[in-house]
Amino acid sequence: MTFNKMIVAKHSPQNGCLSEDGEMLYLPPPIKWPAKERSHEFRGVNSDRRNKYGWVVEAREGIDLREVGSLLGEARVMHPNFVAMQEQMLTAIAKMDVGTSVSVDFFKRGIPPKLELVVHRVIFHKP
Numbered sequence: 001m002t003f004n005k006m007i008v009a010k011h012s013p014q015n016g017c018l019s020e021d022g023e024m025l026y027l028p029p030p031i032k033w034p035a036k037e038r039s040h041e042f043r044g045v046n047s048d049r050r051n052k053y054g055w056v057v058e059a060r061e062g063i064d065l066r067e068v069g070s071l072l073g074e075a076r077v078m079h080p081n082f083v084a085m086q087e088q089m090l091t092a093i094a095k096m097d098v099g100t101s102v103s104v105d106f107f108k109r110g111i112p113p114k115l116e117l118v119v120h121r122v123i124f125h126k127p
Contacts, residue, residue, distance in 0.1 A: 019044035
């Protein structure tokens with residue numbers, strides 16, 4: 001499956017965004033699925049640095065999930081949920097406008113409540 005948008009970093013250590021400007025971000029599988037709601041972070045494809053936020057941009061030639069895996073190398077994509085998580089992330093941003101800021105968190109959804117990893121919009125307020 002090919003996607004037309006991706007998430008990139010904007011370097012801002014004070015906001016927990018440690019990758020360089022424009023670095024493509026991916027969603028790392030959690031080491032252990034949490035028992036309660038909490039935040040998660042994106043990682044830089046090249047630097048593997050943590051990023052609390054990402055920004056939606058238009059992909060130049062489309063993003064193929066196999067391409068993301070080859071950029072990261074086999075060691076990082078061995079997790080059984082890796083491809084499903086990247087697809088979930090790219091599907092979530094597909095309808096968002098370019099320039100939208102996003103974050104990723106674990107939220108309880110549904111009945112009965114089930115913990116899910118959710119990529120969502122973030123609004124920054126200027127004082």
